Amino acid sequence: MSTTRMMILGLVQWLQPVHGYDVRRELLSWNADKWANIQPGSIYHALRKLTEEDLLREVSTEQVAGRPARTTYEITDKGRAEFQSLLRGDWWNLATPTDPFMAAFSFLPFLSREEAAAALRNRAAQLRVGVQQLEAATKADWADQKPVYVSWMWELTIVRSEAEILWCERTAKKIEAGESPVA
Numbered sequence: 001m002s003t004t005r006m007m008i009l010g011l012v013q014w015l016q017p018v019h020g021y022d023v024r025r026e027l028l029s030w031n032a033d034k035w036a037n038i039q040p041g042s043i044y045h046a047l048r049k050l051t052e053e054d055l056l057r058e059v060s061t062e063q064v065a066g067r068p069a070r071t072t073y074e075i076t077d078k079g080r081a082e083f084q085s086l087l088r089g090d091w092w093n094l095a096t097p098t099d100p101f102m103a104a105f106s107f108l109p110f111l112s113r114e115e116a117a118a119a120l121r122n123r124a125a126q127l128r129v130g131v132q133q134l135e136a137a138t139k140a141d142w143a144d145q146k147p148v149y150v151s152w153m154w155e156l157t158i159v160r161s162e163a164e165i166l167w168c169e170r171t172a173k174k175i176e177a178g179e180s181p182v183a
Helices: 001-017 020-029 040-052 077-092 100-105 113-139 141-145 149-174
Strands: 057-061 068-074
Touching: 001 040, 001 068, 001 077, 020 068, 020 149, 040 057, 040 068, 068 077, 068 100, 113 149
Parallel strands: none
Antiparallel strands: 057 068
């Protein structure tokens, strides 16, 4: 939740005054649902909660024709302080993300060699697709409208994925070669 809080507080501060819809649209355009685990359905709930905590303030609510009402938000001084605290915490502290694959990999001996190697090669293939999508996104016209550091974030994701692809392929070869996963 702290990542969601930081992202929403930061975006409201950046774009204010801003509608919740625009916060949601911006986060989705960044693919934050994939790399920050911010689910689109949680954004409006987070906006309401941050408002209840006096971190955000509702500036206005308007309704056009038959559309749902749109609330405009601004960040409060308390919200700015919370954003800065969360931002600096994430910059200066290393956090290892939870990866269910690591838990599954710890039970490697319970899979056949064939299945384990095939699963690793499949993981590498999925990572390759992700790399190709990010590489295509960096060349797309809409990327030119984003700050340059967005492409730097994508570059980091690509480098991490390429390292994992190499590890998957190397480990699959070890398994296929008959190396024992247990001492």
